[in-house]
Amino acid sequence: MEKLKVKKSPMQRAKMTLSVLVLILVAACSKVEGEAGHKQRVQDGSKIQIVSTIGMISDVVQEVGGTEVEVTGLMGPGVDPHLYKASQGDIQKLDDAxxxxxxxxHLEGKMTEIFEKLEKRKPTVAVSSNIDPSVLRSGADAGGSQYDPHIWFNVKHWVSATETIRDTLSSYDPANAKKYEENATKYIAQLNELDEEIKSRISEIPEAGRVLVTAHDAFGYFGDAYGVKVMGLQGISTAAEYGSKDVSKLRDYLVENKVKAVFVESSIPTKSMEAVIAGAKQMGHTVTIGGELYSDSMGEPGSDADTYIKMVRHNVNTIVEALK
Incomplete structure (x- = not known):
């Protein structure tokens, strides 16, 4: 049976044509904007505007992105990402990126909700996203989220983060993908050398003395990767409060196992560890502060911990010299 053909008015035909054009424009929008953006950058020498949270991520993005990127970090030296609250200025930076x-x-705590909204509008990438969950440490048992977010303390995990950054930049800016690949390859080679260096240095500490006691439980991946027993006064997140029982438990462990040094962290007040040291002293055991470690942030510009690699090396040297 022949279908009845409905004749459309000129107005209806115009509306349909307009709708089709809109769909075509929307579908092509991202590609056109990306190509136009790249051409504009080539013409005026501008760079891809990138915003990152912690300093360790900013450092790797700069290493991989090289001259093609301009990186703005939200959290500087001494800033605790677990407790960080985005300012209005931060929101503007994220919007402009x-x-x-x-x-x-959940390293960045409540900011996670902001990132989830932004990922619908632009590339918003967790550098931990490609790490196999089976190799992640549990965080729930230590006052944190499902997983421990301090992945940078296992250098192999940081290789994965570097690859994620490389792939994101290459996808966004294919014209410079070769540069990103070359930069990442060089940087990953440095990370692999660092991994071997850590193993060699830790071997200088007598096995019985490989005990790392810190203000919060940030070094778990480090301990698992390099054969060090790790204990923290606070949980994985500094948002988890500690009490007198936590202080007493850690004090007793230090006394019973004759641990001679504990470590403070650059992003956490020292008073928590001072309470543990004082408690051990009352029980006749002297514990010293072995030095300051960088856990959730890097050092000030110009210091011996102002890059990821230098930060890790500083931590390892501090730990080894205090415990060996």
Whole structure:
């Protein structure tokens, strides 16, 4: 049976044509904007505007992105990402960014909700996203989220983060993908050398003395990767409060196992560890502060911990010299 053909008015035909054009424009929008953006950058020498959260991520993005990127970090030296609250200025920076990189695994606490909204509008990438969950440490048992977010303390995990950053930049800016690949390859080679260096240095500490006691439980991946027993006064997140029982438990462990040094962290007040040291002293055991470690942030510009690699090396040297 022949279908009845409905004749459309000129107005209806115009509306349909307009709708089709809109769909075509929307479908092509991202590609056109990306190509136009790249051409504009080539012409005026501008760079891809990237915002990252912690300093360690900013450092890797700069290493991989090289001269093609301009990186703005939200959290500077001494800043605790677990407790960080985004300012209005931060929101503006995130809004203006072309790409956003963050740690993920709830490292940035409540800011996670902001990232989830932004990822619908622009590349917003957790650098931990490609790490196999089976190799992640549990965080729930230590006052944190499902997983421990401090992945940078296992250098192999940081290799994965570097690859994620490389792939994101290459996808966004294919014209410079070769540069990003070359930069990442060089940087990953440095990370692999660092991994071997850590193993060699830790071997200088007598096995019985490989006990790392810190203000909060941030070094778990480090302990698992390099054969060090790790204990923290606070949980994985500094948002988890500690009490007198936690202080007493850690004090007793230090006394019973004759641990001679504990470590403070650059992003956490020292008073928590001072309470543990004082408690051990009352029980006749002297514990010293072995030095300051960098856990959730890097050092000030110009210091011996102002890059990821230098930060890790500083921590390892501090730990080894205090415990060996």
């Amino acid at each position: 072309e790409i956003i990189f963050y740690g993920g695994l």
